Amino acid sequence: MKQDKKEKREKIEKIEKKEPKVKKKRKAEAKTETMTEMKASAKPSAKASPEEESDLFPDASPDVDTETGDEMSRELQEAFEKGREAGYQQEHRLRIREQRTFRTRQIRMLIFCLIMAVACIVLAALLVHEVRKNEMKGEPVSTETLSKKLAFDAPGDLAEQIRENYVTYLKQAYILFGTYPDCTYFKVVAGVERDDLDFENDFHEMKGKSYLNYYPDGKKAGRVAVDVSEYQETIDWAAVKASGVQVAIIRAGFRGYGVEGNIKKDAYFDENMKGATEAGLEVGTYFFTEAVNYDEGVEEANTVLSMIKDYDVKQPIIIDTEKIEAEGVRANNISVEDRTQAILGFCETVEKAGYTPMIYASTYWFVSALDLSKLGKYEFWLAAYDTPQFPYHVEGWQYASDGSVPGINGNVDLNVWMR
Secondary structure, three states: OHHHHHHHHHHHHHHHOOHHHHHHHHHHHHHHHHHHHHHHHHOOOOOOOHHHHHHHOOOOOOOOOHHHHHHHHHHHHHHHHHHHHHHHHHHHHHHHHHHHHHHHHHHHHHHHHHHHHHHHHHHHHHHHHHHHHHHHHOOOOOOOOOOOOOOOOOOOOHHHHHHHHHHHHHOOOEEEEEEOOEEEEEEOOOOOOEOOOOOOOOEEEOOOOOOEEEOHHHOOOOEEEEEEOHHHOOOOHHHHHHOOOOEEEEEEEEEOOOOOOOEEEOOOHHHHHHHHHHOOOEEEEEEEOOOOOHHHHHHHHHHHHHHHOOOOEEEEEEEEOOOOOOOOOOOOOOOHHHHHHHHHHHHHHHHHOOOOEEEEEEHHHHHHHOOHHHHOOOEEEEEOOOOOOOOEOOOEEEEEEEEOOOOOOOOEEEEEEOO
16 A cells, blocks of 8 residues: 555656646646535436536636646556565565465475485394394394293283294293203303394205205205215215215214224225325215313324325314213313313314314204304314204204115215305
């Protein structure tokens, strides 16, 4: 409204500058006001005809400059229209500004939400990575002990579901032997590489053969191996090779069970090493230990090294440690620390000679009789005749002790070799 009045004043001032027309304009305005007053005082009861109106107001039109009045009306109308248009434009600009502000806020909110979503995804990925890394390192998910037996009190099947979930979680931190809660358990050792083998789903019989092999993602990734000693006597290694066996682990010797602990060479060692090598199998060798300290472990390793110097040994040199079910066995009742030191003596000596050391044991012996925090860096050959429940890395799996192989008399140990 203020703008309209201002424009109106400017128009009037412009008109007043036109000197010839100003007086006429004022005179016309005066006459118009007079006529208005006279009409108001007359107040006729009926609408007057043009002739009557002319008689009543004889001077209503004679001296009015219609050109000037029309021009003023047009200019005032134009000023009003321009003012109204300016108001519309101002309102339109305000609406556009509000819309832009609203859209800017929407965009900022969308960007913020996207940033938060990306941050959550990255955080989740980092957490998953950390959990996977800890699992591979052997760090337990839980450090709680099993000193208490939990009562899973819940209605219906819920108690059993809770129990199953708890035991599944428990196995991430402990190795259980038996059925919970009546079981023996050992805490998973930190620092030992974890196992990513799926023993239930990735190990299958080879097509047309009775040997197991390793098939991660449906692709063969293992080899068939046998381990033999003098108990199998003479072996037809060409027939063994033709049956699909690719690796032979041959016993070099053993230490006696008695107090003296004398070292003895396997009676068929040289015959087996020559026959398997000539047939085209890759060979490794193992020694059955009864060492009770570090020095005896070194002695056993040096014995094997002296025996293999004339052979092409591509597979590991292995120390076989296990409990013998007999009276008076010298290494059965030594401490975990002494047994661990004996195996360290063997492995370190083999490694210094440029060969790969490996440790053979059952699941229970690995976790109960050895300090894996000191031995975990060496390769493991696991003996397990059921589906293994073993959290650590495995390079060889002995899955049967009663296997049958063409060319070998009697039963023989069968293995999946993953190295």
